[in-house]
Amino acid sequence: MDRVRLGRTNLMVSPVGLGCGGYSRLGMRESKDASIAEGVVKHALDLGINYFDTARVYGTEEVVGKIVQSERADVVISTKTMFRDKDGGYMPAEKLVESLEKSLVRMNTDYVDVFSFHGVTPEHLDYCIEEYVPVLQQQIELGKIRHLGVTESFAQDPTHEMLRKAVPGGCFDVVMVGFNFLNAGARDQVLPDCIAHDVGTQVMHAVRRALSNPDVLIQNIEQLIASGEINKGAVNADDPLEFLTSHPGVQSIVEAAYRYCRHEPGVSLVLTGTGSVDHLTSNVAALTAPPLPDDLMAELDSIFGKVRSVSGD
Template sequence: MDHVRLGRTNLMVSPVGLGCGGYSRLGMGESKDSSTAEGVVKHALDLGINYFDTARAYGTEEVVGKIVHCQRSEVVISTKTMFRDKGGDYMPAEKLVESLEKSLARMNTDYVDVFSFHGVMPQDLDYCVEEYVPVLQQQIQLGKIRYLGITESFRQDPTHEMLQRAVPVGCFDVAMVGFNFLNSGARDQVFPDCLRHDVGTQVMHAVRRALSNPAVLMQNIEQLISTGEIDKGVVNNDDPLKFLTGHPGVKSVIEAAYRYCRYEPGVSLVLTGTGSVDHLTSNVAALTAPPLPDELMSELDRVFGKVTSVSGD
């Protein structure tokens, strides 16, 4: 698998990253044991993936650290910290340093490649920049963090209000961005600034419930027709993605969804998460397949191009 530079960092990463959160959490979110999760991480390495995105909140840091420890210099680990306590108040800055130290201990490593604020909302950004960034920059000087990142909450902020403000600030080297063919707003609202400021991007939500479950997709489409974000006349009510699944060059909606994201200008890598080695194999095959044909890209954008209110989750 070819590697690409992650924005302005010196990190060379696979264009496919293993997402260790989401609903599956490497299978641990589906009540599978840690041995299953370890098998998924091992298989990711075998497939050529060198980017692993985890977080304290996912409960998968230990698994990632255990499996990649012997190849630490060859892999890129991204993890995150919460910044509000259980009562919803902002934590003291030293608590974030404490969170970092605990993450390092769980992963049995001396440093993390990308350390991100987890799920920042628009109203949180100024506080994070003013109160937390200087403290974490000290950790960069100490060699415990290589690069600083920020992640949005795509479900609550589907118009990317936070990232539109955060990327130009200049202190974030990497951004986690929600993007899929159901809501492609980041194409205009986020990626141009990421390219301008050379901020690396990891795409999340390339495939979530709406693009893997036909019933959830129909619920989303009905909602979007009611809000006027999808024109009723442009979709087949019985099979709204027939133009996609009926195309000879497309194997499935999931495959098409990954290919849609993979080659978008401004995208450094696309995250895929699963608790199944077979699913991981097929997802990597999709993400390393050629781009979707131009006519399908155009039709997807014609149908869904006005959508800004949903994340596809």
């Protein structure tokens, strides 16, 4: 698989990243059998993926650390820390350092390539920057973190208010942004600033639930018709993406959804989250395929182009 530059980190990464969280958590959400997750990570390496996004709360750091061990120098690991306690208060900064240390132990590694604040909503960004970033910068000096990042909460912040402020702010070399053809607002609201500031981007929610589950898709479409963000007459209510699945250039909604994201200017890599090696194989094929045909891109954008309220959950 090719390598792309992850913005100003200058890390060379695969354009497909393995998402080790989301609804699948490498299959560990359904099954406590770590061998399934290990098989997915091994398969990702075999397919040429060198970017792995995990987090303490996903419960997949051990699996990632164990399987990438022998190729650690060529692999880019992204993990994250929470910053609020169970009562919603801010954790003391030392707890974030403790979280980093525990991640290093779980992954059996000396450093994390990208260490991000997990799911920051707009009201918490300033606190993270003022109180935590200086402490984590000391960890960069100690060699335990290579780059700082921030991930948004797309469901709670579907207009990217947090990232619109964080990207030009300059503290974060890498961001994780929600982007899919149901809500492509990041195209105007986030990605141009990422290009201007040379910030590396990881796309999440390319498929999520709405584009992998027909019932959830219909619920999303009903919500968007009710909010007036899409025209009722623009889609067939029973099979809203029929124009896509019947197109000769496309095999499935999932394939189209990944291809839609992959070629967007400003996108460094797209995360795919799965507990299935077969899904991973087909998703990598989609993410390394050419862009969607122009007529499909135009149709998707004419239907969903004004949507800013959903995340695809």
